[in-house]
Amino acid sequence: MAEVITKATRVSFGEALSEMADSRPDIIVLDADLAAATNTAIFRDAHPDRFFDCGIAEANMIGVAAGLAASGKTPVAASFAMFATGRAFEQIRNSVAYPNLNVKIAGSHAGISTGEDGATHQCLEDIGIMRTIPGMVVINPADHWEMKAATKAAMDYNGPVYIRLGRLAVDSFNDPETYKFEWGKGITLREGSDITVIATGLCVLESLKAVDELIAEGKSVRLINIHTIKPIDREIVIKAAKETGRIITVEEHNIIGGLADAVCEVTSSECPVPVRRIGVNDEFGYSGPAKELLDIFGLTAPNIKKVILEELEK
């Protein structure tokens, strides 16, 4: 069993960027006065000549990134998910995605686990917003090792990518010795034949806990980690639908627009099966400690386990 590293994916992201800097002089990092929070500060402190703080002006930051990319650079533009994808949506759509420029957008403090800052900062729509833009890749890594690998893969990919980062420190569950990040490929973490749980981001570990308990109790539950929400791994979803006949999605996002919809878009056309959606039920969050909020909104192992059992009994 690999050593457990407890670290927020935003930190893993900042570390990965900084580690790549020497071999990739084309990488330029932009932030909007949140470098300490998004952890682009790790890159800034090591490579100050390639870091530019754009101030609290996300729309311009995305446009500057587009101009840098049009001039041969590989820019990363980071802010909170809410402001990067919400405030600057149209800049991302028209100045980055339409010309297919090589800009990476990093949205930190995504989801309800942003915690005490409350609803204005708990972005529950970013995956949906980014997923609707043609050509945009959307990735949502689940732990330290996955984030490091995904960040490197995103920087090696030529085109616009949205990377979702979390604020809350989470335990790693992947083994760095064996973990392999494959662009656009889901990862089957547990095999099973009666139902499939498809999770993303920090909900993967919570789902893993729930599924392992059920497996110990003799149930046959499949668990898939989807780190690339767009383009989604159609094959793994279709196979799960066909072989297990029932799917549960788990995400720290509005149940509208995110992983649930991405999965349903595949199953509805390829192999219609019931899909139960665990997520935030089209409502705003509120202030509170992250872990309490995750419990309240049903995004931790006990509720996931309960829902799986309900579905198994149907």
Added chain:
Amino acid sequence: MNQADKRNLEILACKARMGAIIGTFHAKSGHPGGSLSAADMFTYLYFKEMNVDPSNPSWEDRDRFVLSKGHCCPSLYAILALKGYFDWKELEVLRHVGAMLQGHPDMKGTPGIDMSSGSLGQGVSAACGMALAAKIDNKDYRVYTVLGDGECEEGEVWEAAMFAGHHNLDNLTVIVDCNGLQIDGTTEEVGGVEPLDTKFESFGFDTVIIDGHDFDAIEGAMAQAKASDKPFAIIMKTVKGKGVSFMENQVGWHGKATNAEEFEIAMAELKAQLAELEA
């Protein structure tokens, strides 16, 4: 500027105006008013100012141009055609299905277009990114962008201006086409965007106000821009619809193409101007 050079630019600008009228007529849509007000500036940029190579549009050391007021592309397209980036005949299928020339500039499909634009306020940010890239690489290319005066109502313009001032992008020249009109009326009535020179100055720019239809004035402003150690804003006063009598200073010609009868009148006027210039 000597008279021959000036005459040559005036001829090219007149042809660019014809191109804008031809393109929008065939498209049965588009934006002639602002295309005509900015035509002289586009002409100067591509035939006098910028270091570009139409046979190698993506040459990495070229000067860059971003048309932040992307809707005024018809006359820019005409200038790019005259410069040799693509065939003039493309103007006759502007905005048609499958055409190379899109309703707003598309960098992926059109040689010579350095940045896709059209959503107001965004081009100037991209121009800042290009100017920053030149600084990072210690390259001496310059970046030019043309904005509308109405466009300056967009907050992003001022985010970009603050960025350019803060990072001292002295290789950036922002040109504001002040034709005084926007869709819903005069800029004074609608948005209250003036005064623009002192606004840009307060964001760290050097500025000059010129007549945007006077090539001597444009030449002087460009020299000032290059001599300045700050980002530079050229506030150019222009006439919307310049060169076509019934379009001049008319709000209604912001985004409307000529019908067959109007097209003949407009082209006759421009042809007469061209004949006079070529005489």
